[in-house]
Amino acid sequence: MSAAASVSAGGGASGTAQAPERADLTAWLGVAAGSLGSLMAALDISIVNSSMPTIQGEIGASSSEGTWIATAYLVSEIIIIPLTGWLERMLGLRRFLLIAAVLFTGFSVMCGLSTTLTMMIIGRVGQGFTGGAMIPTAMTIIATRLPRSQQPIGTAMFGATVILGPVMGPLAGGWLTENLSWHYAFFINVPVCGILMILLLVGLPNQRMRLDELADADWLGIAGMALGLGGLTIVLEEGHREQWFESSLILWLTVVTFIGFALVAAGQLLAKRPVIKLALMRNGGFASVIVMGFVLGAVLYGSSFVIPQFLAAVAGYNALQSGQVVLLAGIPAMLMMPLLPMLIARADARLMIALGFLIMAASCWFDSSLSTESTGGAFSDGQLLRGLGQSFCMMFLNQSAISSVAPRDAGDASGLFNAARNLGGSICLALLATLQDQRLEFHRWTLHSAIQANDPAVQTWVASQSVTGGVGPDGLTSAYMSIDSMVSAQALVMAYSDDFVAMTIGILIVVPLVLLLKPLPKGQAPMAAH
Known part of the structure; x- marks a missing residue:
């Protein structure tokens, strides 16, 4: 989702009066509620990433099964995002968000109390359905509660939460896991949701329900x-x-x-x-934005999942240390935030999107040269570059999505873009888990086949290890197990490297699609639609 221009899917709240020239305190409290809700929802996408090995161990899930803990949330968000406009109209914005906040709290507690993978997945699905409603509706609040002159401030606040959420999640989850318990990565939502509900009650007007919308759904x-x-x-x-x-x-x-x-x-x-206006895909420029948004989400969520897994499995990092590495991507995003509105008004969107994707491709390529000695420092350059590239792509792609369709379709366009981004993340997590399993076995057997039993160097090493491991069959068994352990470690690192190579290739494939985009109107301010 763009830092400075994101919209809710499918329409905004009805019955709101024209915002005054200067927003009052209650309006800003409403904006604060929207930003807090979007931060919480975006953060919970990745808050489990750095603590995933700990969670998997306690609930009895394998590493590949653990991807469900992240994927379940993303898939649920994909489904709910296009429905938010309809649910806003039917329930009223404040009532809708209050219901979402209460349910999000309940499902968060369920996740924190989980003892099995099934219970955790059910809780994450519920979190995704309810938390996903808070991200697009934040821009609805900005568009309806702030005058146009003050909307850039609101979109900047909102943009900071959406960009920082995915990179702050692993750090927050890691700190809570190391200092308290992984359970508190979910329990922390209880007091935050309490504050959110107070802000919603004070900052948003009450609206009547329109249950007749059920018939037209x-x-x-x-x-x-x-x-x-x-x-x-x-x-x-x-x-x-x-x-x-x-x-x-x-x-x-x-x-x-x-x-x-x-x-x-x-x-x-x-x-x-x-519920989702696929007819917009007939527009070549908009279809290109959707495809690029899909890849953007794949890299955004894929990299933030793979890096903590590598650091835990290979470098022996704990959850907090892994989260600190992931957070590096947020530094350039924050530094660029004040400059992005100016760039949107002056720079060619096609050039900036291409530049953003090329920077992201370079970051993934840098991270593909891993070894068994790699630590968090090996990801520093890649994370900083990835954060910069993602800032460019998220801002300009979202603006391009809105600009490439008629104004009346802006909400539907944003819904499709946001759904595509999350769908990219969901499918990428599934494919990376499959790719990693396949490449691990491929590299393991390739390395084993390269070790010739009659090689003098191999025989000498086995003989030396046999003496160390004991006399007779026990010594040979120890030597063979040592070889297999080293081969498996190398194969695992090569499999993680292949994940980053795959993301690099995926990015480079979509870069030419920028040629199908139209430039944004010069001097245009970031748009907030609802």
């Missing part, structure tokens, strides 16, 4: 998105472990996925107002 699209996105994610997550289509589970889930997407397509034709 795109129920086919809603059901289709849940089935299609949920099925697709499970297929990608579990396909490798289940031997893909040799498994009846994967076959049935593939059928469910196709049925889901067919329902979404039917909703496009039959619903008065489709």
Whole structure:
């Protein structure tokens, strides 16, 4: 989501009066509520990343199964983001956000109390549904509660929370895990949600419900998105472990996925107002933005997941140390924040997006040269570059999404862009887990096959290790286990490096799409639509 221009999906709150020239205190309290809610929701996407090894150990999940803890949240957000406009209109903005905050608190407590992977995933799904509503609605509050002259201040506040949330999450989760317990990475939401609800009650006006919106809802699209996105994610997550289509589970889930997407397509034709307006994809420029947003989300969430995993498995970092490394990406984002509105008004969006992606590609390429001796310092340059590139891409892509469609479609355009970004993150996490498993086995057996039993150097080393490990069969067994351990360690590092190579290639593939974009109007201020 853009730092200075993001909009809620599908429409804003109804019944709001024209904002005064200078917003009063209650209006700013409403903006503070929106920013706090978006920060909490964005932070909870990644707050489990650095403490994931600890959580996996306590709830009995493998490293590949652990990706579900992050993926479940993202998939739920993808589904809810396009629905926020409809839910705002039906319930009223304040009531909708109060309900979301209360439920988010309950699901956070459920996650903190989890003792099994199933319980954790259910809690994360609930967090995603309720937390996802808080990110797009923050811009609705800015657009309806602040006059145009003060909206850049509100969007800057909001932008800082959205950019910093994913990089602050691992640090916050790491600190809580090391100093208290991983459970408090979820329990911390209880007091924050209490403050949020007070701000919502004071800062937003009450609006009447419009339950007639239920009759006009795109129920086919809603059901289709849940089935299609949920099925697709499970297929990608579990396909490798289940031997893909040799498994009846994967076959049935593939059928469910196709049925889901067919329902979404039917909703496009039959619903008065489709939950997600796919007709906008006929616009080549907008379709390009969606594809690039997908890749942006893949790298944003993929890198913040892979780095803590590597540091825990290879470098022996604890959760707090891993979080400090991930936080480096937030430094350039914060430094660039005051300059981005000026760049939007003067710079060519196509050039800035291309530059941002190339910087991100360079950052991933730098991180692909890992070794068993690599520590957090090996990621410093990559993280700083990635933060800079992401700042450019998020700002200019979101502005391009809004500018490439008619004003009446700005909300739908933003909903699609935000959903694409989260979908990219969700699918990337699933694919990276699969890629890592496959490449780990590939590198392990390739390295083993390169070790020739009749090589004099190998025989000499085995003989020396046999003496160290004991006389006879026990000594040989110890030597063979030592070889396998070293080979497995090297294979794991090579598999992590392949993750970054894959992200580099993905970025470079989409860079030419900037040629399909139109330049933003010169002198244009960052837009806040709702």
